[in-house]
Amino acid sequence: MWKCIAGTIIVGSVAYTLIKYFAGGVCHCTTRLDGLVIVITGASSGIGKALALELAQRGATLVLACRDVEKGLNAKTYILSQLKNKNIKIFVKHLDLCNISSIVKFSDTLNNEFSEIYGLVNNAGVFYHPQGLTKDGYEITLQTNYLGHFILTHHLLNLLKKSVHARIINLSSEAHRNVNIYDLKAVTKCQNEFRSHFVAYGVSKLALVLFTKELSKKLSNTNVIVNSANPGNVETKIFRNFPPLSNPWLYALQWPIRCLVVKSPKQGAQTVLHCLLTSNRSTGQYYSDCKLVLPSPIAANDKIAKEYYELTLEILSDWFTTESEC
Numbered sequence: 001m002w003k004c005i006a007g008t009i010i011v012g013s014v015a016y017t018l019i020k021y022f023a024g025g026v027c028h029c030t031t032r033l034d035g036l037v038i039v040i041t042g043a044s045s046g047i048g049k050a051l052a053l054e055l056a057q058r059g060a061t062l063v064l065a066c067r068d069v070e071k072g073l074n075a076k077t078y079i080l081s082q083l084k085n086k087n088i089k090i091f092v093k094h095l096d097l098c099n100i101s102s103i104v105k106f107s108d109t110l111n112n113e114f115s116e117i118y119g120l121v122n123n124a125g126v127f128y129h130p131q132g133l134t135k136d137g138y139e140i141t142l143q144t145n146y147l148g149h150f151i152l153t154h155h156l157l158n159l160l161k162k163s164v165h166a167r168i169i170n171l172s173s174e175a176h177r178n179v180n181i182y183d184l185k186a187v188t189k190c191q192n193e194f195r196s197h198f199v200a201y202g203v204s205k206l207a208l209v210l211f212t213k214e215l216s217k218k219l220s221n222t223n224v225i226v227n228s229a230n231p232g233n234v235e236t237k238i239f240r241n242f243p244p245l246s247n248p249w250l251y252a253l254q255w256p257i258r259c260l261v262v263k264s265p266k267q268g269a270q271t272v273l274h275c276l277l278t279s280n281r282s283t284g285q286y287y288s289d290c291k292l293v294l295p296s297p298i299a300a301n302d303k304i305a306k307e308y309y310e311l312t313l314e315i316l317s318d319w320f321t322t323e324s325e326c
């Protein structure tokens, strides 16, 4: 009997410690965002949706930028149902990052409808997407996660500069550490020989950290700060194409462990929330678990960041004029 009780206590304590440990950092900032406009890409599910709820609870006006407007409207209904203050403004707008015309149209709408933006959260993303090209001719994962956000950010910079303080957060991942310079160039230039779509994801996330670094320099004399954030390992739909998790049997086998070590979307949103709310105005940095962390040596390299920014401008030259730069 006593052995049984002691065993239950030990197993319970170990499980509790693991859950606490893997839940990661919590944002304790109490800052209010009443009336400040924050744009979140990919806010129809996962981390983006959870973040939207956290921000709405702090009074922000939200623009949910979604490729599926119906899903975006469902997210809006859910968020409003959770709020005490039903007067929070939430706008749902169409944005498909795999279609540059859609990005331009979305940005034009915002430029016409808003006088300033406080926050841009470049959150939308795909993982382990089958290889292929968008109709704009770029690798799908790279355009969704990086190139689309690169263009979007530049098209919204004027609105961000009009806010007294403004913040851009790029959702990255620890996967940025798993790729090298060769992969970076091969995927960006759409060369066939890049290793896999897993590599394409790592490259897109490395590209976002490099972009964060270079953009922060270009914006150094402005009111806009830019940081990248790693949400951690979070239970969301992003794994829908990843065989070990999309297969229901394999998923069921891993489920007990995942319950202990994988974050909920609300927990995954904490580092992004921290980047938006903290009084620390450092810029060009990489955050993880609500703390500043060093990114990989490639991502921390100023020369590579500058060269990669220029390479991006070069490959996007059909869509991007020098006037669009900062």
Ligand SMILES: NC(=O)c1ccc[n+]([C@@H]2O[C@H](COP(=O)([O-])OP(=O)(O)OC[C@H]3O[C@@H](n4cnc5c(N)ncnc54)[C@H](OP(=O)(O)O)[C@@H]3O)[C@@H](O)[C@H]2O)c1
Residues within 6 Å of the ligand: 041, 042, 043, 044, 045, 046, 047, 048, 065, 066, 067, 068, 071, 095, 096, 097, 098, 122, 123, 124, 125, 126, 127, 144, 145, 171, 172, 173, 174, 230, 231, 232, 233, 234, 235, 236, 237, 238, 239
């Ligand atoms: N989950 C993790 O463990 C993890 C770890 C590290 C980093 N991240 C990053 O966190 C971010 C959010 O991911 P998540 O886990 O919350 O995944 P998620 O639930 O799948 O959310 C991704 C969002 O991006 C949207 N999206 C995909 N392609 C798009 C496109 N072409 N145009 C516009 N929106 C598009 C999706 O729209 P639909 O709803 O229409 O599909 C969805 O709303 C991603 O950047 C991801 O790389 C996640």
